[in-house]
Amino acid sequence: MKKIIIFFIIVGAFLLAAYEALMYYDNNFRYGRMRETPGVRPMEAPQPLMEKGLVPVNGGEAVYRATPGADLVAPVKASEPFSITRGKAVYLTFCAQCHGYNYDGEGTVGQSFQPLPTDLRSQVVQSKPDGELFKTISYGIPGGRQPPLDTTIAIHDRWNVVAFVKSLGVR
Numbered sequence: 060m061k062k063i064i065i066f067f068i069i070v071g072a073f074l075l076a077a078y079e080a081l082m083y084y085d086n087n088f089r090y091g092r093m094r095e096t097p098g099v100r101p102m103e104a105p106q107p108l109m110e111k112g113l114v115p116v117n118g119g120e121a122v123y124r125a126t127p128g129a130d131l132v133a134p135v136k137a138s139e140p141f142s143i144t145r146g147k148a149v150y151l152t153f154c155a156q157c158h159g160y161n162y163d164g165e166g167t168v169g170q171s172f173q174p175l176p177t178d179l180r181s182q183v184v185q186s187k188p189d190g191e192l193f194k195t196i197s198y199g200i201p202g203g204r205q206p207p208l209d210t211t212i213a214i215h216d217r218w219n220v221v222a223f224v225k226s227l228g229v230r
Contacts, residue, residue, distance in 0.1 A: 120209060123197065131190025135215065137222040146223025149216045153208060162227055172204050180230035192221045 123131065135142045151160075157169035157176045164176040177184055184192070196217050199207035208217065 120214065123193070123214070124209075126190075128191035128194040129188050131188075131193055133189050133193070133218045133221065135218045135222055137189065137225050139222070142219045142222040143226045145216065146219035146221070146226075149212060149220050150223055153212055154220065157204075162224075163230075176204065178230065179224050180227050182229055184224065185227075185229050189218075189221050189225065192224060193217055196220055 137143075150158075155166055157166045157172070158164055158179055159166035159169065159176075162179040164178045166176065169176040187195075195205060196212070197207065197209040199205045212220070
């Protein structure tokens, strides 16, 4: 029993000595550990002023999110071959796993969903305005299986996907 008590006294004395040595180092040396880092006092120096026009205040994702889908106008021409080709490439990268390579909602991943993903050549999808499809791709379907892809796919590419989906026509 005496050995255990002596052991704990020695360990306690060692920890106390280590703590005191650390505090002496922090208080007396020019390059102390945490007290000298800029992260401890980030607001003591005045913040640099940002140049005018550096941060956009008009346009961008916030406008698309706030505007009703029926009012959105595509910045790409849906009939351009480049838009359709690019849209197909983006579709195959991000959408085909769920909606399928035949655009019927029976993709490899989508088969595990209940209900199945939407058939992109259905009358329901093809009759929607381009802006509604853009918002569905971008911000998902609340309570649905469509994930929001606004942080994954660039704005221009989402419009290209809309052009590609519209080019498929009704089944």
